Amino acid sequence: MSFNALYTDLSGYYDLMCEDIDYPAQSDAVRRLHQIFGNGGNAHLDLACGTGPHVRHFIDHGYLSSGLDINQPMLDIAATRCPEAHFTCQDMGSFQVNDPQDLITCFLYSIHYSDGIEKLKACIASVHNALKRGGVFCFNAVDKDKIDNDLFVKHTAKKADDLFTFRSGWYYSGSGDKQALKLSIEKTNTCDTQVWNDEHPMVAVSFTELITLLEPYFEVHVFEHNFEAITPWNNISGNAIFVCVKI
Structure with a gap:
């Protein structure tokens, strides 16, 4: 099996593999956070969007959503699921957008696909460049420690x-x-x-390191990894939701 085969040759299994994920709950939680911290806009980009289930939910709630992923077979499925959306095959570490975004999301810990700190830095810079002032970058992460x-x-x-x-x-x-x-x-x-x-x-990164990387670009808010309630991070748990507002 090739190194990346699960996401290419077996991409047709991806939705089955993620069958137990509550996409509506995740999307609704991030929409609530965007309503609290965002600039009121509805232009949305989902990084590492996979087959597009999160994009589908944001479209259904009035967002002008688009997605990008590095894997074209995933995007082919996403385009069928969300024919209204625009999808591009890009690396989230060096992506570009035609129009500035109000909300950029990265679900399912996919921020870690930035392989190494330098690529993570590049991803954060790309997100900052793609957002409008007051725009929000929302993702979840795991603390390496x-x-x-x-x-x-x-x-x-x-x-x-x-x-x-x-x-x-x-x-x-x-x-x-x-x-x-x-x-x-x-x-x-x-x-x-x-x-x-x-x-x-x-990429392996502690939350302390991650916050340090984000703070030159964003006002950073960290919450417990709970999609049912908005609860500030307790500084102990190793999973968290990051809400980053472009300054």
Whole structure:
């Protein structure tokens, strides 16, 4: 299996893999945050948009939404799901927009796809350049110092006669600015079982480091990773939602 095969050859499994994600709850939470901290505009860009489920929800609530991703097969699915939206195949570390945005989102910890601190810095600068003054950058992140390498999430899903088991977990060596997202898909039917394993290089950053990177560009607000209530970060938990207002 090629290094990035899960997001290319097996991109058709992506929505099934994410079947247990509550996209409406995530989108609604970010819309509430945007109403509180934003500039009142509705131009929205979703970074690492994948197959476009978040974009769909923002469009349905009156936003002029667009998306970008580095993977064209994902964008092909997104374009079918959201024919009203404009999608581009770009790297979120060096993207450009035709029109300034009021809200830029990056869900599902995808900010970590900036592989290394320098690429993360470039992503933050690109977001700043793409936003209007008073625009909001909202994303979730994980603190490298709080990662438990033994933890993983798992869920199963049925499709036709196949049973799929999906697993994912973070791995951090304990030093440096690189961590990994480890993923696996197990497909079982009456004939056989197939397993695909994949590992994605990710940027490793503590929340203290991340806030330091953001503050030259934004007014930074950090909240608990809770899509049901807006609660300030307790300075302890290793998952958080960042709301960054362009200054």
